[in-house]
Amino acid sequence: MAIDIHWILSVAILTTPFFFEKWAKRSPRTIQSINHVCAVLTVFYLGLILVVTDSLTQTNAAKGAFSLPPILASSALLSLIWIYQVRSKLIGIARGIKLRQGEKLLTQARMILGIVLIYSLYYLISTWVGKHFSIWLGIPLAMIALIYVTPIILQVMWKTTPIQNPETINLIQDCFARADVDLKRFYFIHLQKLKFHNAMVCGPRFGFGPFRRSLFITPSLFDHLSLDETKAVLLHEAAHFKLHHLPKRMGAAGLGILLALLMIVIIGTVTFTLFKSPMSALVELALFLLIQAPFVGTIARRHEFEADLMAVQLGASGPALVSALQKITALSGIPQSERPSFFTRVIFGVIHPTLDERAMVLAQGYIASKSLAQPLKQYALTFTLILATQLSVSYLNLQTKYPHPAIRNIASTPSQR
Numbered sequence: 001m002a003i004d005i006h007w008i009l010s011v012a013i014l015t016t017p018f019f020f021e022k023w024a025k026r027s028p029r030t031i032q033s034i035n036h037v038c039a040v041l042t043v044f045y046l047g048l049i050l051v052v053t054d055s056l057t058q059t060n061a062a063k064g065a066f067s068l069p070p071i072l073a074s075s076a077l078l079s080l081i082w083i084y085q086v087r088s089k090l091i092g093i094a095r096g097i098k099l100r101q102g103e104k105l106l107t108q109a110r111m112i113l114g115i116v117l118i119y120s121l122y123y124l125i126s127t128w129v130g131k132h133f134s135i136w137l138g139i140p141l142a143m144i145a146l147i148y149v150t151p152i153i154l155q156v157m158w159k160t161t162p163i164q165n166p167e168t169i170n171l172i173q174d175c176f177a178r179a180d181v182d183l184k185r186f187y188f189i190h191l192q193k194l195k196f197h198n199a200m201v202c203g204p205r206f207g208f209g210p211f212r213r214s215l216f217i218t219p220s221l222f223d224h225l226s227l228d229e230t231k232a233v234l235l236h237e238a239a240h241f242k243l244h245h246l247p248k249r250m251g252a253a254g255l256g257i258l259l260a261l262l263m264i265v266i267i268g269t270v271t272f273t274l275f276k277s278p279m280s281a282l283v284e285l286a287l288f289l290l291i292q293a294p295f296v297g298t299i300a301r302r303h304e305f306e307a308d309l310m311a312v313q314l315g316a317s318g319p320a321l322v323s324a325l326q327k328i329t330a331l332s333g334i335p336q337s338e339r340p341s342f343f344t345r346v347i348f349g350v351i352h353p354t355l356d357e358r359a360m361v362l363a364q365g366y367i368a369s370k371s372l373a374q375p376l377k378q379y380a381l382t383f384t385l386i387l388a389t390q391l392s393v394s395y396l397n398l399q400t401k402y403p404h405p406a407i408r409n410i411a412s413t414p415s416q417r
């Protein structure tokens with residue numbers, strides 16, 4: 001082979017996303033259609049890479065060794081980063097975000113610096129602890145360390161200024177005190193140019209110094225929302241704390257990953273025992289996403305509804321919360337009740353409930369199971385389809401590998417190996 005397939009892959013990965021950006025600029029698209037195009041692109045690239053991985057596994061397995069060429073691994077990573085970058089750019093165009101070239105570069109540079117910091121910290125802690133103690137301790141410890149440094153990372157990634165107005169500080173502290181949270185650090189986060197208007201609290205419960213729990217809020221909330229609406233938004237954030245949503249969500253994510261891995265191991269063992277054929281990497285990834293996404297999604301959605309209801313219990317006005325959410329959505333340039341499709345949810349993990357759904361739960365005053373529903377039928381159908389494809393491919397492979405029925409029987413007996 002004169003031209004290596006990995007080179008073709010890498011060039012395709014680096015060039016094609018640009019055409020999509022041009023296409024979106026020429027004729028404006030909706031966020032929904034951008035998500036669909038990028039999801040198809042993701043599936044296409046990942047599929048291509050995993051099919052190559054599969055064929056390499058088979059050829060190398062014959063030689064008794066398997067190694068993933070570094071260029072393939074980096075192509076996979078690059079393709080994902082490119083698609084996500086292009087997706088966020090396209091969505092930015094659709095939302096009407098306009099940045100000057102210098103601002104674009106600065107935003108990009110800060111983002112990259114933040115990601116490099118997060119990755120280095122995670123890598124250093126998990127490998128150091130993993131090497132000296134255990135990897136099972138390394139990963140959770142690295143994740144806890146990341147919670148501690150989030151307030152600092154946010155300040156590296158975005159422009160922030162400490163809030164100094166005593167009235168504003170009083171308002172914030174009063175709201176958080178109602179949820180028994182003693183908040184000491186407050187920052188304005190300047191994201192209005194990116195049409196981001198929101199409030200967020202990060203950092204650990206038992207933080208100290210610069211690692212203390214901090215509130216980041218866009219100044220636009222104070223400019224555009226009424227006092228009652230601002231209070232409602234702050235109480236929603238405080239409610240997340242009162243209900244311990246952050247540790248719960250992390251636990252759910254960990255459990256979801258374990259569940260998905262367990263399922264892959266079980267299915268992989270079954271296909272190998274029956275057909276002496278390893279499970280395709282493509283199928284493994286698809287199953288992983290399909291199992292993990294609804295699991296984490298359902299819990300994250302439930303948490304948003306719970307925080308809304310708790311905010312009302314803590315003294316927020318329900319109608320003020322709804323009108324605040326309406327204003328924030330309008331300022332962000334996001335269509336109000338566009339529900340992300342099944343495809344978008346699985347590929348990009350879009351899980352937040354829509355404004356209409358939240359307003360409905362607030363009006364009812366409780367979470368009816370209907371508002372929680374994920375498209376479970378679609379998940380189950382896709383799961384079955386993927387599994388059936390894998391099993392038939394393995395079966396056909398077995399037919400070609402062991403054409404004689406007697407040998408096939410021997411091959412399919414697990415004790416023969």
Ligand SMILES: [Zn+2]
Pocket residue numbers: 236237240304307
């Ligand atoms: Zn929330």
